[in-house]
Amino acid sequence: MLLYFFFAFSLFISPPSPSPSPSSSSSSSSLAPITKDHETHLYTLSLYLNTPPQATTLLLDLNAPFSWIHCSDNNNISSTYHSISCNSPLCSALGSRACAKCHHSPNTDCSNDPCILSPLNSVTHKTSTGKVITGSLALPVTDGRNPGQLKGFDEFLLSCSKKSLLKGLTKGVAGLAGLGRSRFSLTTQVSTSFSSTSTFALCLTGSPSAPGVAFFGSLGPYYFLPEIDLSKTLHYTPLVQNPVQSDYFISLTSIKVNGVIVQLNQNNILTKLSTATPYTTLQSNIYKVFTETFVNESAKVNLTVTNPMEPFKVCYNADEVLDTKVGPAVPTVDLVMEGDDVFWRIFGSNSMVRIARDGVDVWCLGVLDGGIRTETLIVIGGHQMEDNLMQFDLDQQRLGFSSSVLAYNTSCSNFNFTTVSNLS
Ligand SMILES: *[C@@H]1O[C@H](CO)[C@@H](O)[C@H](O)[C@H]1NC(C)=O
Ligand SMILES: *[C@@H]1O[C@H](CO)[C@@H](O)[C@H](O)[C@H]1NC(C)=O
Ligand SMILES: *[C@@H]1O[C@H](CO)[C@@H](O)[C@H](O)[C@H]1NC(C)=O
Ligand SMILES: *[C@@H]1O[C@H](CO)[C@@H](O)[C@H](O)[C@H]1NC(C)=O
Ligand SMILES: *[C@@H]1O[C@H](CO)[C@@H](O)[C@H](O)[C@H]1NC(C)=O
Numbered sequence: 421m422l423l424y425f426f427f428a429f430s431l432f433i434s435p436p437s438p439s440p441s442p443s444s445s446s447s448s449s450s451l452a453p454i455t456k457d458h459e460t461h462l463y464t465l466s467l468y469l470n471t472p473p474q475a476t477t478l479l480l481d482l483n484a485p486f487s488w489i490h491c492s493d494n495n496n497i498s499s500t501y502h503s504i505s506c507n508s509p510l511c512s513a514l515g516s517r518a519c520a521k522c523h524h525s526p527n528t529d530c531s532n533d534p535c536i537l538s539p540l541n542s543v544t545h546k547t548s549t550g551k552v553i554t555g556s557l558a559l560p561v562t563d564g565r566n567p568g569q570l571k572g573f574d575e576f577l578l579s580c581s582k583k584s585l586l587k588g589l590t591k592g593v594a595g596l597a598g599l600g601r602s603r604f605s606l607t608t609q610v611s612t613s614f615s616s617t618s619t620f621a622l623c624l625t626g627s628p629s630a631p632g633v634a635f636f637g638s639l640g641p642y643y644f645l646p647e648i649d650l651s652k653t654l655h656y657t658p659l660v661q662n663p664v665q666s667d668y669f670i671s672l673t674s675i676k677v678n679g680v681i682v683q684l685n686q687n688n689i690l691t692k693l694s695t696a697t698p699y700t701t702l703q704s705n706i707y708k709v710f711t712e713t714f715v716n717e718s719a720k721v722n723l724t725v726t727n728p729m730e731p732f733k734v735c736y737n738a739d740e741v742l743d744t745k746v747g748p749a750v751p752t753v754d755l756v757m758e759g760d761d762v763f764w765r766i767f768g769s770n771s772m773v774r775i776a777r778d779g780v781d782v783w784c785l786g787v788l789d790g791g792i793r794t795e796t797l798i799v800i801g802g803h804q805m806e807d808n809l810m811q812f813d814l815d816q817q818r819l820g821f822s823s824s825v826l827a828y829n830t831s832c833s834n835f836n837f838t839t840v841s842n843l844s
Contacts, residue, residue: 449638461698484598488539491580511535550580568843600666654820
């Protein structure tokens with residue numbers, strides 16, 4: 421019903437704009453480069469906002485329900501964006517509380533009151549209040565191999581924030597791109613407007629020299645040099661339904677270290693995926709038994725723990741650890757999902773973090789103790805997702821994951837970003 425409102429309303433406010441080449445061959449999949457900021461360990465998405473399209477960088481937040489940008493005078497927002505009235509069906513669909521008086525008394529004249537939503541800084545957890553606005557969003561289309569021409573739509577809905585809400589996020593971002601499980605996330609709006617499948621995929625990279633990539637509205641192919649289609653490497657697990665939050669959850673049945681089961685007291689562990697969390701965070705009890713098991717298993721392969729290196733506790737001298745194409749040779753970690761045959765295997769490149777400072781050079785187990793009382797027992801962070809392809813299929817409510825793509829002789833920084841001009 422609310423979804424219907426959204427469709428009906430967006431059709432009502434905007435007559436279809438002439439598209440550059442409305443042929444049957446036009447691609448409905450699009451992409452955006454993803455860059456890691458090595459100071460904050462967060463990821464940014466590059467896309468085009470405004471008319472004419474203006475390159476804009478937003479913090480990538482996998483779980484945020486909607487996007488926001490700062491609307492101070494110097495970013496051209498006011499001239500090209502439209503605000504939404506408080507008494508519009510779209511504003512009620514958003515559940516904006518600021519408009520309660522309009523919803524409760526239909527005779528009040530609210531047509532000049534703006535619709536308000538609270539943008540959230542997912543790193544500092546600060547919020548502000550801001551007008552809801554709509555404007556143009558454009559992304560390069562893709563055939564899964566290269567980017568092509570820009571394709572856009574005019575009713576991209578997002579919220580305004582004060583400029584101060586950017587504090588704590590990566591330098592240079594204009595706001596935040598929310599890819600969460602919500603009708604108003606960037607991904608849902610792109611799929612709806614481009615009439616594409618409700619699926620997106622992320623391939624994050626820690627490479628400072630080349631970006632990773634997000635694919636929107638595509639089940640594949642996802643080609644990476646040299647000509648490797650990572651959509652062929654995926655295993656699937658259900659996305660766990662959660663009626664309240666827009667976060668993506670999966671369920672683990674167990675964790676194994678070099679094949680040895682970590683002794684946890686439960687067998688259905690709700691696990692969140694988060695790009696706003698740099699390193700996987702475990703509830704204290706899980707952290708304790710997991711790190712102990714890891715230390716015990718690494719001792720079996722003659723790895724001896726050395727001094728801890730903040731913020732990590734379990735570290736090994738780098739010169740004692742062999743290198744492999746999937747990172748340092750340490751025990752593998754398997755995140756096991758429903759049935760023993762589906763697991764996400766984490767190799768050294770994702771489990772370990774290299775720290776070279778103060779005259780020491782170590783590989784440390786890149787997981788953190790989240791404390792006793794955590795909202796979620798396990799939060800899988802950015803470092804553990806790098807060089808893994810993750811496909812969020814909202815039609816089938818499942819997560820597709822590749823495990824380390826380094827094992828397939830490619831990496832997430834190997835997408836060919838050369839623009840092909842006849843791809844539209
Ligand atoms: C605003 O628009 C003007 C003219 O189109 C452009 O020169 C300027 O760079 C834009 N400002 C920003 C912050 O992008
Ligand atoms: C690790 O090994 C020690 C010593 O053998 C043992 O006491 C401990 O229970 C083991 N821990 C786990 C979690 O297996
Ligand atoms: C560990 O070291 C012992 C003694 O040096 C050796 O016998 C054993 O083969 C080593 N094990 C592995 C897995 O390297
Ligand atoms: C990766 O490359 C190595 C060496 O070039 C080759 O032996 C191996 O079969 C390749 N692996 C895959 C999955 O293509
Ligand atoms: C990248 O794509 C362009 C356009 O299709 C192609 O000409 C080029 O050879 C590709 N680069 C590599 C390294 O394959």
